[in-house]
Amino acid sequence: MDYFLYKGDELYAEDVCVSKIAEEYGTPCYIYSQQTLERHWQAVEGVFAKHPHRICYAVKANGNLALLKILAGLGASFDIVSGGELARVMAAGADPQKVVFSGVGKTTAEIKQALSVGIGVFNVESLPEIHRINIIAENLGKIASVAVRINPDINANTHPYISTGLSSNKFGIDKNQVLSVYKTIETLPALKAVGIACHIGSQILELTPFEEALSCVLQLVSALKDEGVLLQHVDVGGGLGVCYDAETPPSLEDYAATLLNTLHKQAPYPLELWLEPGRVIVANAAILVAKVEYLKETAHKTFAILDAGMTDLVRPALYHAHHNIIAVKKLKQKEKMMDLVGPVCESSDFLGKSRLLAILPGDYIAVRSVGAYGFSMSSQYNARPRCAEILVHKDKTQSIRRRETIADLLSHEQKQPFVKMQALGNDFVLLDLDDNKEMWSSDKIKQLSHRQEGIGYDQLLTLKRKEGNQFYYRIYNADGGEVEQCGNGARAVALYLALKNKIDSTLELQLLTCNRVMTVKTIGPKRFLVNMGPPDFSPAAIPLQMPLQDQYEIRVDNQIQCFAALSMGNPHAVLRVESIENASVQSIGKAVCLHPCFPRQSNVGFMQIIDRHRLALRVYERAVGETLACGSGACAAAVIALREGDCDSPVTVQLTGGELIIHWQGENTPVWMEGEAECVYEGWV
Ligand SMILES: *Cc1c(COP(=O)(O)O)cnc(C)c1O
Numbered sequence: 220m221d222y223f224l225y226k227g228d229e230l231y232a233e234d235v236c237v238s239k240i241a242e243e244y245g246t247p248c249y250i251y252s253q254q255t256l257e258r259h260w261q262a263v264e265g266v267f268a269k270h271p272h273r274i275c276y277a278v279k280a281n282g283n284l285a286l287l288k289i290l291a292g293l294g295a296s297f298d299i300v301s302g303g304e305l306a307r308v309m310a311a312g313a314d315p316q317k318v319v320f321s322g323v324g325k326t327t328a329e330i331k332q333a334l335s336v337g338i339g340v341f342n343v344e345s346l347p348e349i350h351r352i353n354i355i356a357e358n359l360g361k362i363a364s365v366a367v368r369i370n371p372d373i374n375a376n377t378h379p380y381i382s383t384g385l386s387s388n389k390f391g392i393d394k395n396q397v398l399s400v401y402k403t404i405e406t407l408p409a410l411k412a413v414g415i416a417c418h419i420g421s422q423i424l425e426l427t428p429f430e431e432a433l434s435c436v437l438q439l440v441s442a443l444k445d446e447g448v449l450l451q452h453v454d455v456g457g458g459l460g461v462c463y464d465a466e467t468p469p470s471l472e473d474y475a476a477t478l479l480n481t482l483h484k485q486a487p488y489p490l491e492l493w494l495e496p497g498r499v500i501v502a503n504a505a506i507l508v509a510k511v512e513y514l515k516e517t518a519h520k521t522f523a524i525l526d527a528g529m530t531d532l533v534r535p536a537l538y539h540a541h542h543n544i545i546a547v548k549k550l551k552q553k554e555k556m557m558d559l560v561g562p563v564c565e566s567s568d569f570l571g572k573s574r575l576l577a578i579l580p581g582d583y584i585a586v587r588s589v590g591a592y593g594f595s596m597s598s599q600y601n602a603r604p605r606c607a608e609i610l611v612h613k614d615k616t617q618s619i620r621r622r623e624t625i626a627d628l629l630s631h632e633q634k635q636p637f638v639k640m641q642a643l644g645n646d647f648v649l650l651d652l653d654d655n656k657e658m659w660s661s662d663k664i665k666q667l668s669h670r671q672e673g674i675g676y677d678q679l680l681t682l683k684r685k686e687g688n689q690f691y692y693r694i695y696n697a698d699g700g701e702v703e704q705c706g707n708g709a710r711a712v713a714l715y716l717a718l719k720n721k722i723d724s725t726l727e728l729q730l731l732t733c734n735r736v737m738t739v740k741t742i743g744p745k746r747f748l749v750n751m752g753p754p755d756f757s758p759a760a761i762p763l764q765m766p767l768q769d770q771y772e773i774r775v776d777n778q779i780q781c782f783a784a785l786s787m788g789n790p791h792a793v794l795r796v797e798s799i800e801n802a803s804v805q806s807i808g809k810a811v812c813l814h815p816c817f818p819r820q821s822n823v824g825f826m827q828i829i830d831r832h833r834l835a836l837r838v839y840e841r842a843v844g845e846t847l848a849c850g851s852g853a854c855a856a857a858v859i860a861l862r863e864g865d866c867d868s869p870v871t872v873q874l875t876g877g878e879l880i881i882h883w884q885g886e887n888t889p890v891w892m893e894g895e896a897e898c899v900y901e902g903w904v
Pocket of ligand 1: 277279280298300322418420421422457458459495496497498499591
């Protein structure tokens with residue numbers, strides 16, 4: 220039973236019209252019904268309720284985070300087969316203790332990852348794997364709980380590609396070797412055997428194979444008991460089939476009754492029953508919606524060519540699987556026999572053969588029961604971006620995976636040019652994202668800052684044209700955190716754009732940062748004027764927790780420190796000193812910076828007036844320490860010197876890293892910062 224039903228002539232997903240979703244989100248797309256998912260989960264949970272049990276949803280059937288979150292919220296445990304799936308369940312907020320790690324090929328990195336987050340159990344499949352887990356756990360000072368997955372040599376009578384319990388398959392440990400394997404585990408200091416497991420295949424339509432497999436496992440449990448090895452649970456895996464067409468899978472009630480009867484009859488002592496169902500929980504919770512691009516008549520048959528194919532749903536091509544296909548809107552015209560095929564250049568690219576449908580080009584069709592092994596097996600073959608996934612709950616829809624873009628397809632192969640720039644002793648790495656569609660994520664930016672694996676920088680600047688001389692401009696520190704304003708960076712950007720002939724240098728350049736617009740004027744081949752905005756002296760803007768004054772006084776180390784304070788986008792305190800060389804920049808700078816009167820800390824400038832057009836400055840930068848150059852700090856110092864009548868505009872500010880010239884015409888006018896920039900290196904990452 221699912222919630223994809225017709226209302227009149229229109230197919231609905233719960234209370235939402237499917238054509239509307241297709242129009243809004245585009246096709247192809249997977250549409251999930253939350254109520255169907257919840258209902259299936261509860262049905263499985265319900266039939267085992269009377270026996271101690273644990274249901275570990277098999278993530279490989281469908282690992283979408285939104286679905287995993289729903290299942291975690293319902294109390295699900297999870298069966299995973301890779302580090303990637305572990306990352307998915309962790310991102311969905313699952314309790315790592317409720318995770319079972321299956322699979323024949325766990326890598327060292329995956330085992331480390333699993334032990335570090337503290338997963339519940341490893342289902343182990345070979346002796347070499349057992350030794351590897353033991354060594355890694357020992358090194359990490361942990362004890363790993365394990366269950367041996369046995370190979371019961373049972374034919375599940377399912378498609379050979381999804382049959383896993385035959386002795387000719389790669390899975391599990393031969394039942395004849397199981398006793399000695401548990402003996403080995405007992406000798407290994409960092410392992411603890413807590414259970415025994417099997418999983419004989421998928422889409423199984425009879426009860427006998429499950430019964431035989433559990434019976435085989437329980438015989439081994441008895442034999443182990445005779446050897447003094449006691450376990451807490453038996454894990455019977457997943458594999459229960461669903462109805463795609465005319466199959467008659469066992470009911471959940473019969474499935475549970477068979478397993479529980481076998482357990483009660485044959486278990487030598489009470490054991491928890493663990494299950495790993497995937498398909499039976501999600502298969503019916505989704506449809507795949509595609510658009511008919513063409514109807515093509517050949518001498519032999521009619522083809523409906525869809526915008527979805529084997530890349531979106533591979534089960535028909537891979538297993539000859541049958542999925543029902545229905546029209547999203549029922550048409551009155553006569554049905555016609557046709558093959559539904561995709562655009563991929565393979566003859567196996569079909570979603571259904573010899574189906575009777577009344578559809579025309581431009582219509583939508585829905586492929587049913589695609590929730591399991593649908594999206595999770597999709598690919599980018601033929602350079603097709605993977606499709607969107609939409610979740611419906613009652614009358615609400617939500618995108619739970621955006622459609623991939625062409626930029627996504629290219630992103631792992633395209634190298635990004637970068638330019639290393641210098642302005643006043645700071646180095647900047649500039650990425651021109653003009654040709655790429657997406658701005659970079661902060662994770663990627665952090666990666667790039669890495670001194671060994673990345674390129675390293677003081678600040679990373681990203682640039683993307685909005686239009687004409689207007690650019691989106693982002694500034695990141697090496698830790699990936701975003702900064703609001705950096706005048707030195709703005710000059711570097713202006714130089715780059717001028718060198719590459721990307722702007723009209725006779726016009727102002729506009730840089731849109733995360734919260735302001737910075738304007739830059741070109742005044743020489745490498746010389747620029749940056750509009751830093753007007754200074755703000757109000758304590759609320761800095762912020763400073765004291766009433767407004769020209770000079771503030773605080774006590775640090777039993778000495779009174781006197782300073783002026785203002786915001787130049789960033790907070791600044793400016794202290795006058797007689798001699799810049801002898802200023803205690805580190806100690807006093809730090810104490811003022813961290814003083815409780817600055818709730819968000821402050822940069823601290825030490826200023827010595829040299830003459831009416833020149834001052835010297837050293838800056839203690841918050842979170843950094845003494846810095847070679849601070850553009851907004853130079854502005855702050857010059858503004859204070861001008862305001863107090865010690866200098867006249869323009870003021871040359873001598874910083875450790877070089878000189879800047881500051882222009883300011885007084886209260887409420889913007890501060891202009893003049894200086895140079897240099898390009899030092901160009902490369903690719
Ligand atoms: C795939 C798999 C499952 C889930 O199988 P379904 O047929 O989807 O229920 C469970 N356990 C293991 C070890 C698997 O590999």
